[in-house]
Amino acid sequence: MKFNKEKSKNIVWHEGKITYSDRCQNLGQEGLVIWFTGLSGSGKSTIAVEVEKELIKKGKAVYRLDGDNVRHGLNSDLGFSKEDRNENIRRIVEVAALFKDAGLITLASFISPYKKMRNFAREKVGKENFIEVYVKADVETCSKRDPKGLYEKAKKGEIKDFTGISSPYEEPENPDVIIDSDKLSIKESTNKILEVID
Secondary structure, eight states: OOOOOGGGOSOOOOOOSOOHHHHHHHHTSOOEEEEEEOOTTSSHHHHHHHHHHHHHHTTOOEEEEEHHHHHTTTTTTOOSSHHHHHHHHHHHHHHHHHHHHTTOEEEEEOOOOOHHHHHHHHHHHOGGGEEEEEEEOOHHHHHHHOTTSHHHHHHTTSSSSOBTTTBOOOOOSSOSEEEETTTSOHHHHHHHHHHHHO
C-alpha cells in the first residue's frame, strides 16, 4: 500500500551499525507484533493487558499500544472518518514496525475495521513477525458490555461513524488466532495467545 509521500521527498534513510539480529540477540527474543482486532467492547484491551503481564513475568521485552491511549497523544488530531481511521492505523503500524525492528514484542489493540489496513500492517511488519488476533464478539454482546457507554450514544445518534452501528467492521477472513470472547474466559483467551507466541 502506498501513501502520499509528497511532503517527505528530501529525506534519506540512515543505516546504523546495529542490525535487527543484533537487537534480537541482545534481548534474547525476536521482534513480534500481535495485532488485536475486533469491535469496541469485544475484549481486545482487556486480553492484551493480561498477555502483557504474563510476557513480562517470563522476562520478555514487551510494549502494549492501545487505541484509546494512542489517541491521547500521537493521534490526538484524528477523528473517526474513514480517512482518519486509516491514518490512525497507518501511524500505529509505523510505530509497531519500529518496535518490531527494536526486537520488542508489541501488542496492538485497535478496532482496525478495514481489511485493507490490517493487510497493510501485516505487510509492513512482515508476515513472519505478525500475528492477527480476532477478538470475536457480536454487536449485541458488545452493546451489553458497553464499558464506555458508547453503543448507547451511537444508537441515539450522539456518536457518528461508530463501528458496528453506523460504520462498518470488515470481519477478518483468515486471522491467525480467533478468540471468541463470548465463550472463553480472559484467562483462557490469554493462554491461547501465549501458546501461539511460545
